[in-house]
Amino acid sequence: MESMRKSEIDGIKVITEHVPGMKSVSIGLWVAVGSRYEKKNESGMTHFIEHVVFKGTKKRKTHEIARAIEGRGGVLDAFTSRENTCFYARVLDEDMPVAVDVLTDLVFNPIFPPEEIEKERNVVIEEIKKEEDDPDDLLINLLFESLFSNPSFYHPIVGDEETVKAIKREDIISFWERYYNPAHIIVTAAGNVEHEKFVEELEKRIEVKKKERINPEPAGERERKVVIKEKEGVNQVYIALGRRSYPYSSPYRYHLLFLTSVLGGGMSSRLFQRIREEKGLAYAINTYLDFYLDTGIFGVYLATSPENVASAVGMVREEMEKLRKEGMGKEEWEEVRRQIKGGLILSLESMTNRMLKLAREEMYTQEHSTLEELIEKIEKVKKEEVEELAREMLDPSSYTMVLVGNTKGIKEDVLS
Structure with a gap:
């Protein structure tokens, strides 16, 4: 216990x-x-x-x-x-x-x-x-x-x-x-x-006086755009499609775990299967998700050859749009739920990960959950809720795109 x-x-x-x-x-x-x-x-x-x-x-x-x-x-x-x-x-x-x-x-x-x-x-x-x-x-x-x-x-x-x-x-x-x-x-x-x-x-060891806590300024926002930066000596183009997301304290935190997992959370994910396994356009492709005090970040990362950039980015957008419009099948939904639960249980086999979890909970919510309580929260997430969130989060017009590396000759209109 x-x-x-x-x-x-x-x-x-x-x-x-x-x-x-x-x-x-x-x-x-x-x-x-x-x-x-x-x-x-x-x-x-x-x-x-x-x-x-x-x-x-x-x-x-x-x-x-x-x-x-x-x-x-x-x-x-x-x-x-x-x-x-x-x-x-x-x-x-x-x-x-x-x-x-x-x-x-x-x-x-x-x-x-x-x-x-x-x-x-x-x-x-x-x-x-x-x-x-x-x-x-x-x-x-x-x-x-x-x-x-x-x-x-x-x-x-x-x-x-x-x-x-x-x-x-x-x-x-x-x-x-x-x-x-x-x-x-x-x-x-x-x-x-x-x-x-x-x-x-x-x-025995703490002899310091308490002072007033200082809070950071808001992260702020920028308009969506495409950023292309050439870097010499690099063969590939490194690509990130990203958007602002929800903070750690958001009730959508667990829903976002489902969304990132099904889209690009491993070898069985939609993006990995389509772009690497079926088309062979990239070695590395995955989604990323992070939470902060007042904001968050969600997106897709991949690296590919310059001649494959337009095709790979196009397929990422197609998969995002497909998930946004069609949602998930029942079998896929249950598989993703098992993936998240299994990953959570395995991660908390590590005492260091448990220590990290305690700190993040205290810093961001001041509420602490046992493993059983976390699993219960995951079980309560509904497929329809994640699909509704996908319609918001996977809107292509909300994404900024950054490209770094061998970008010579790549134009913004090719990526639009």
């Missing part, structure tokens, strides 16, 4: 899920700040801070931070997204206090050594260059810029070289003090974890 518990320590939300039979625990210390919280001259700041907190704390030197976890067979890592930063560890259950100590040390006690900041600045700039060289990363960045009007929301999470070069140590400390406080922090844990003991370990 699953057991979820929730407490609060000086404004910090703490949520745990005890999963019987496990010998490990996954712990995440989440800061509700991501790239969309940055001002223009702060682009890349959140991601940069995620890097430099690992360069020394009041208690540990750089090599001691990783060794404290990895020396026990555990995993320590972090990531930055548009809306949050997560520092996480997976350890044996007996090493839970050590993981708590390391994670709280990273988040609350970084010293930002000047010489380490300069070294890590070079690392981040190399990461920016790598992203600029990657057609997939460039495609996604251009798609966000084409769909949303607020630069804070669409600028690359890693920032740009100019702003990262200009970041000073005092800027880092100011940003860290603004957001790395209880008003923005959630701690989640899943596995063989006792809630009271976990909270006790946190209370």
